[in-house]
Amino acid sequence: MKKVIHTHGLAILVIFLVSLILILPQLITKGMVLGSDAVFHYNRFYDAAMQMKEGNFQHFISMYGFQQSGRIVNALYGPLIAYIQGLLVLISPSWFGYQVVSRFMIFVLSGISMYTFLNKAHIRSSLSCAGAIFYLTTFSIQYWTMRQGFSSWGAAILPLCLVPIVDMAEKKEFNWLELGILTALMFQTHVFTSLILILIYLPFFCYAFIKNPKKSQLLKKLACSIGLFFLLTLAIWVSFYMIYSTNTIADPFINQHMDRSAITSNGRYWLTTPIFLVVLLFGQLLTSVLLWKKYPPFIRLCSGTMLFFLILSTNIVPWNQLQGKELLIVDLIQFPFRFFVPVTIFLLLLACYTFQCYGKKNLFSMAILTAILAFSLGQVMLKTQEPMNEWNTEKRMVQTGRKHLFIQTTDKKELKKAVHSSDFTTLLTLVEKSTPDYLPIYQQNHKNNYRQYEQHILAINHQFKKYVKNHKLYVEWNANQAAKVKVPIVKYARTELTLNGKKLTDKDIVLTKIGSITVKQQVGKNSLSITFRGSQQIIFPIALSMFSWIIALYILFKTKIGGKS
Incomplete structure (x- = not known):
């Protein structure tokens, strides 16, 4: 532990300080951002918080959130992370307090996650720290601030979950415990990002499998990782079976205009947050072409993977022709711009590698790097402050369209008071949304599910x-x-x-x-x-999963300390 603090302590401290700087404007101005997904997720977390506070645990139905309607959400949408977020709600004095605390937590988490990945990829500590700070300013993470998009929590831990690919490419090996734990952690956090994670693992594992002469040993390790993954996520699979086997469940939002959600269309802000990101992207693409023959296998694999996800995030893929065809995988994607998250991570890795190997380490280059980081931080702070200023001036209180959103007051001061109230139900009563995700469907007709929930x-x-x-x-x-x-x-x-x-x-x-x-x-x-019915049956899978988490993490810690794989 002393060695870790001595080697990485300064970088972690800087990440903490930058995270604090990013939330300072909100702390000072008391501005609030109610984005398009705020109402949905705040109901989820409030339900989990009140279950813990009052000791009335109910794994399946919502008893406190979602108008206390008894609908199922958390059991199918990251139950573990919902309870962690519920803890944040419990320690917060109000929804404003929760928003500030959760923003700070996601900045710290994503910064340390990115730093760990870059450090594992042999990027020197100071450059890894710079890459981690830049990552905080990208829309992959700021999506949580601007719209309360939950994929940002998946993006926050995705770099950490990419640590095994370094050993796959360089040692043609991997730690099966680490792989199983990290995949399960991502699945517990954000299902779609876990699918992206598996897509990333695939080429790196294939490379390791081809190059490693002990193929049967590698397959056994993979089987162990998969087995551990299912054990750590057992409660979710049991929940899915219990609910989906006896109900027809409404699908989450299906985007009928996916082509508009690409980074080459209305999703361009993913490229320009911060503005230096698009400069880095084009610069690195050109550099990769010029230096391809000099790149080691790991960097080549990273470059190819980045290009693959970059194409998926654009309209090079004919999304307008694929949408509306009832293709499960296409409906699951929803927004092509979400593929830009791994692009951002690999881009920062490649940029740091290029700078470290081919850039000059002098005062001028350090000054340029510092200026880029300072400008990026300034840009994102100004960008995130815009909706907060609109909140304070009462110009725009909710940063989303009024479709299926209901604000039960015309008094904007009442809304302001609600976000600072210690009674968390006040805001959830004043601002309601008819999101129909995971509702049971009993009649196959053309009645709008949103309207049905409203009515x-x-x-x-x-x-x-x-x-x-x-x-x-x-x-x-x-x-x-x-x-x-x-x-x-x-x-x-x-x-x-x-x-x-x-x-x-x-x-x-x-x-x-x-x-x-x-x-x-x-x-x-x-x-x-x-x-x-089934609330008692789920206790055993939950207990078994929790026990497995404790044992797996303990063994992983011991093997890491012992330097074994």
Whole structure:
């Protein structure tokens, strides 16, 4: 540990200080950024936070977030990272506080992650630190600040997850424990980025397999890594099976205009944040052509991989012809600009390598490098300050279109007060969005899922009292007559409903397209309890996965200390 601090302590300290500088303007101005994905993710994290705070754990249904509707989100969308984010919510005084803390955390995490990868790739410490700082200024990471795009958390740990490719290319080997743990970590964080990670591993593993004479040994290690990966992510796979095997689930947002989301179209800001990124890109592409024969295998593989993802992020791929064809992989991609994340990482590695091997290490070059970093930091701070200024001047309070977004107040000061309130439900009540991801679909018709959620959940939710007790969600209301009533609760195949002491069967419930329910009320007080059958069954997979994480990390730590592979 002393050796690590002595060797890398200064670089890590600089990353911490730069991360602090990046959040200072927000701390000073008290500006807030409510991007397009803020409402969705803030509901996820609030649900996880309140489960931990009140001890009412429920792996599947949302009991606190998403209008306390009983819909399933976290079980299918990075449950581990949701609880980590929930912890950040718990230690924060308000949503503003959470936004500041989470921004600081993602900057530190991505900086250390990038520094670790560059250092592993034999880039000297000072240059690795510079590359890590530059990475903080790219849209791959700033996506979280500007729009609360969760792929930034995948981008934050992606460089760390690329550490094994160095040994694959140079030693034709890899640490199977490390590979399994890092892949599982990414899968727990962001599923789409984990698919990108596997695509990156593929050419490097193939190279190692071709060059290594002990092929059977390498395949055994790969099998062990895959086995460990499934063990560490067991709870997610069990959740997927339990939910998808008995329900038809609404797909996440399918982009019908993917061609507009490429970096050569409306996604150009990925190239120009910061502006020196596009300069680096064209400069490095030219350099790679000129120096290709001098490059070692690792750098060649990195260059080829970068070019592959660069092409995928542009309209060289005919996205306009592929979209709308019900191709699962195309629908999963959603936004081609997300392929630019690995391009950014490999570009910084290649630029640092080129500078280290072919650049002159003198005062002038150091001054140029420092100026580029300072300019990039300044540019991104000004860019991120724009929406915060719009918040403070009340010019634009929410940085997204009003489609399917509902702000339940015309008083902008009330909205400002909500983000600084210690009552986290205030903002989630004032700003609602009808995102239908992971809702159950019971009817195959052309009714818009967003509109259905607006009509059957958002529009009537205020008419009911909801609370959580003993790991169950309760809904209460009073009625003047015995009649059928729409209740803003979502039912899945395993959702169990008990109304006024009677367990409801399918015959007692009328379901809408998205699974919201209609039941028969009684005169006077009505009480409906909601739970999920299978909540006890998931405890064992969760416990086994958590135990496996502890053991795997301990063994990896011991092997790293012992210098074994």
